Amino acid sequence: MSEATYPDDLRYHDQHDWARLEGEEHAVFGITWYAQDSLGEVVFFDPPEVGATIDKDASYAEVESVKAVSEVIAPMSGEVVEVNDALQDTPEKINEDPYGEGWLVKVRLSAPGEAEALLEAPEYRKLLER
Amino acid sequence: MPVQYEGIREEHSAVRRHAGMFDVSHMGEVEVEGPGALAFLQRVLSNDVARLEIGGAQYSCLCQEDGGVLDDLFSYRLGGDRYLIVTNAANHGSDLAWLGRWSRGFDVIVRDVADRYAMLAVQGPHARAVLGRTLGIELPSRMRIDHVRVGHRAALVCGTGYTGEDGVELLLDPEVAPPIWAELRDAGVVPCGLGARDTLRIEVCFPLHGNELTPQRNPIEAGLGWCCAEPTGFLGAEAVARARAEGTPERLAPFLIEGDGIPRDGNPVLGGEEEEEVGTVTSGTYSPSLERGAGMAYVRAGLAEPGTELEIDVRGKRRAARVGSKPLYRRS
Numbered sequence: 001m002s003e004a005t006y007p008d009d010l011r012y013h014d015q016h017d018w019a020r021l022e023g024e025e026h027a028v029f030g031i032t033w034y035a036q037d038s039l040g041e042v043v044f045f046d047p048p049e050v051g052a053t054i055d056k057d058a059s060y061a062e063v064e065s066v067k068a069v070s071e072v073i074a075p076m077s078g079e080v081v082e083v084n085d086a087l088q089d090t091p092e093k094i095n096e097d098p099y100g101e102g103w104l105v106k107v108r109l110s111a112p113g114e115a116e117a118l119l120e121a122p123e124y125r126k127l128l129e130r
Numbered sequence: 131m132p133v134q135y136e137g138i139r140e141e142h143s144a145v146r147r148h149a150g151m152f153d154v155s156h157m158g159e160v161e162v163e164g165p166g167a168l169a170f171l172q173r174v175l176s177n178d179v180a181r182l183e184i185g186g187a188q189y190s191c192l193c194q195e196d197g198g199v200l201d202d203l204f205s206y207r208l209g210g211d212r213y214l215i216v217t218n219a220a221n222h223g224s225d226l227a228w229l230g231r232w233s234r235g236f237d238v239i240v241r242d243v244a245d246r247y248a249m250l251a252v253q254g255p256h257a258r259a260v261l262g263r264t265l266g267i268e269l270p271s272r273m274r275i276d277h278v279r280v281g282h283r284a285a286l287v288c289g290t291g292y293t294g295e296d297g298v299e300l301l302l303d304p305e306v307a308p309p310i311w312a313e314l315r316d317a318g319v320v321p322c323g324l325g326a327r328d329t330l331r332i333e334v335c336f337p338l339h340g341n342e343l344t345p346q347r348n349p350i351e352a353g354l355g356w357c358c359a360e361p362t363g364f365l366g367a368e369a370v371a372r373a374r375a376e377g378t379p380e381r382l383a384p385f386l387i388e389g390d391g392i393p394r395d396g397n398p399v400l401g402g403e404e405e406e407e408v409g410t411v412t413s414g415t416y417s418p419s420l421e422r423g424a425g426m427a428y429v430r431a432g433l434a435e436p437g438t439e440l441e442i443d444v445r446g447k448r449r450a451a452r453v454g455s456k457p458l459y460r461r462s
Contacts, residue, residue, distance in 0.1 A: 040325075041139050043416045044392055046447075062445075064392050066138040066416045067325045069445075088390075 004033050006125055007099055011118035013075035014127060015057075018099065024112060027076060030103045031063065031094065034128055040065040042094040045087040047105065052080045054107065056114050061104060063094060072104065076114045082106035131156065134323040142329050142418040144320035145293050146461075149254035149261075151319045152327055154299070155307065158222030158244040160215040160229060166237035167211045174232050175205060176349060176370070178359035182207045187273045187290055189357050192225060193366030197348035197373060201225050202339055204290055206275040214275075214286070214301075216249075218339045232365065247286075248307035252319060253297030253330075255461075261298065264317045265310070269298055281306030292327065294334030294457060332413050332424060333459035335384045341395065341412045342382055342426055351378035351428070353456070380409060381434035383453045385442075387423030391449030392416045393442045399427045400448065401440040408433055411442060419459045423449065 010018040016035035020028045036042065046062040054060035059071035060080075084103050087093060094102040119127065131153050134141060144150040162171060171179040175190035182188045184207050192201040201221040206214045217225045222244060229240045252261050258269050270276040272289040279285065286301040302310060315321060328338075335353075337343050342352055348366070349358050350373035360367040360374070387393060393414030401408040409429030417424035423442075433440065438453040 040134065041137050043139075044390065046390070064416065066142075066329060066418065067133060069392070069394065 004037070005099070006033065006121045008121045010099065010121065011075065011115055012121065012124035013057075013073060013118055014124075015073035017073050017075045019075040019115070019118060020099075021112075021115060022106075025109050026081070026106060027078070027109055027115075028103050028106050029072075029075060030098055031072060032124070033098055035070070036095045036098050036102070039063060039070050040067060042091045045084075045091045045094065045104065047083040047087070048080050050080050050083055053110075054078060054080060056111070063091070075118055076107065076109055077111050078107035078109040080105050081108050131327075132323045133325045135321045138323070138325035138329060139418045141320060141322035141326035145254045145295055145322060145326065145330055146419055147255065149252060149257040149297075149319045150322040150326065151311070151314055152251040152253070152322050153248075153307075153311065154251050155248040155304070156219040157249050158217035158219060158225070158242075159247050159301070160217060160226060161241040161243045162213045162215065162229070162238060163241070164211055164236075164238035167213055170233055170236035170238045171205065171213060172362050172364065173236070174229060174365055176354075176358040176364050176366070178362055179205065180362075182213075184209060185270070185274055185276065187275055187288055191343070191349045191354060191357060192228065193349065193364065193370065194345060195365055195369070197350075197366040197369030198345035199339070199343040199347055199349060199352065200228060200345055202337065202343055202354070204288070206286070206288060208275070208277075208286075214243075221339060245304075247301040248304040250300045250302065250307060250311065250314075251291055251293075251297065252300065252314065253291045253293040253295045255296060257295070257297035257319070260317050260319055261314070264313055272296070281310060292336055293330040294336070294459065295330075295461075328413070329415050329418055332415050332426065333417050333419055334457035335426060337382070337426070338413060347428075348373050348378070350374050351381055353382050377431055379431060380428045381431045382412070382426055383409075383429050383434040383438075384426050384456055384458050385424070385440060385451045386417075386420065386454050386458060387442065388450040388452055391442070391444045391447060392423040393425045393444055393449065393451070397445075398443040399429050399440055399451075400443060401429065401433050401438070405441065408440070414442075417459065423451075424458055429453075
């Protein structure tokens with residue numbers, strides 16, 4: 001994906017992760033356009049296990065490019081209910097479609113209120129400009 | 131040289147399938163000239179320099195007295211008593227000091243000529259064809275060096291490289307390097323960065339000084355016994371002969387990851403019956419050609435045989451690996 005995009009329907013964490021809220025209790029997580037662009041071509045996604053508990057601001061998975069490994073920070077807390085298994089064979093989806101087919105995990109939120117502290121797209125864009 | 135221009139994978143596969151070029155102008159050059167040049171180089175370089183013909187290239191280690199590897203380098207014989215040595219950038223200064231120190235007593239001049247050359251490595255199955263056509267020059271065969279004219283200036287072209295592919299390295303006047311680079315790019319040669327240089331050399335198990343080669347390692351444990359001619363009495367020859375005869379506690383082993391996981395420099399290696407720590411990864415990466423984790427590691431000598439099962443501790447996760455044979459990647 002060559003063009004930087006930050007969709008308005010997502011919430012952003014300053015460590016370059018996004019959350020898409022689904023109903024009251026669930027959210028899908030991924031990494032932002034900026035994160036995948038800095039990392040370069042992703043060749044491996046090391047996911048958490050389904051059922052794992054993840055904590056806001058802590059690492060819950062790893063993505064690796066040819067050159068480097070990067071920890072993925074959870075934008076919110078909860079329990080992993082689904083992992084994007086397709087990424088095992090096509091990790092490059094994280095580069096090609098970071099907000100769509102490149103999603104990482106689906107989480108049952110333990111503290112949906114944490115969404116309040118996340119950034120809106122314009123705020124996140126401003127953060128990147130600094 | 132940047133880590134990448136367009137992307138490591140693209141650049142890597144350009145070199146494996148077509149032609150790529152690397153700006154390796156950071157490499158250092160040292161000229162050694164004089165009636166004592168052969169005797170001097172025979173003293174400091176591990177290979178048998180007497181076998182180097184005019185226009186020939188040779189790979190050597192520069193060893194200290196205890197056999198530790200100060201640098202690994204190519205020497206080229208430019209004329210009867212005139213040699214050119216290409217050093218690793220990080221070691222250029224210390225190599226020069228070392229060569230200067232040991233040149234005393236030899237009728238020889240050791241000259242730092244790093245400022246005189248820019249260096250472009252043009253590598254890949256089509257590299258020679260594109261280069262010959264673009265520059266209109268005859269190219270030397272593998273392990274040979276020729277004097278040519280490029281951009282109306284004297285230049286050297288060497289049949290060497292660091293990718294496991296056919297190709298050449300050009301030593302150019304720094305002023306003509308940018309236009310030549312642009313001309314080659316327009317001819318379809320893909321600019322490649324440090325990232326691809328690393329993945330390419332790891333796939334073919336070429337050691338990198340600072341990773342596989344250090345002053346704490348001798349050429350034998352690094353698998354470089356083939357470029358050591360102890361009968362010449364080079365500095366470190368006794369230590370190297372001892373290591374060759376008695377074996378070394380550790381050996382450098384190339385390996386492939388069996389499933390998921392990408393090994394990285396410094397990862398511990400586990401193995402043996404007790405599954406204890408038996409070594410350390412010196413270079414690890416994702417291999418774009420083999421599409422899995424690959425690398426090199428120093429491991430307990432008995433565990434360096436091809437086929438040996440090991441585990442690599444990648445940040446707390448044990449990843450199954452198997453010792454391979456050199457090179458890990460072979461052109462099909």
